[in-house]
Amino acid sequence: MPQPHLRAADADRAAVVTRLDQGLADGRLTLAEYEDRSARAHAARTYGELDGLTADLPSPAPRPAPVAQAVYGGPWHGTWGHDLRTAWTQWAVTAVVVVGIWLVSMLATTDLQYPWPVWVVGPWGAVLLARTLGERHTLGRRRPGLPV
Structure with missing residues (x-):
């Protein structure tokens, strides 16, 4: 991610929520953890606030091409x-x-x-x-x- 003090865009917040969705679907997050992190992702203003929300989740696997x-x-x-x-x-x-x-x-x-x-x-x-x-x-x- 870019420098932590820089402002995040809506697309950045949506990407974090997508990773949280996958974490919930994989069973890595409980529903309570997901709801808390998702709410914080939507309220985040900087990259630093977003970065901590997915730090303990594995990186998404690259999608294979058709x-x-x-x-x-x-x-x-x-x-x-x-x-x-x-x-x-x-x-x-x-x-x-x-x-x-x-x-x-x-x-x-x-x-x-x-x-x-x-x-x-x-x-x-x-x-x-x-x-x-x-x-x-x-x-x-x-x-x-x-x-x-």
Whole structure:
């Protein structure tokens, strides 16, 4: 906590009451202790007054992230840590550039040239498509109410 003489905000008081709620639910506080500490938390003006109310309670355990968020970082984040929207945008920009270069080279010569851009954007697009479909399928199966 910040320095004990500084004034506490409503959010600070609410956080302390939340920890007291958990202490009561865990059986670490009696109802009388909870009511006393909760009333003092609501009346506290400084961090020092709040700090003593939870000093004998263990620190709250960090909450685990939901499975989909832990694995994918959200609905559009892939397993490689890249945002799929960004990956598709990069693919599209690259496709436009290489096809543009190919078209300019076609117009500059009279010969029909091999369509080499398919080897640049084709495999990359196939991998992105597989990732997108696979991740959407996996995320869809992890939604509550759907069989896993």
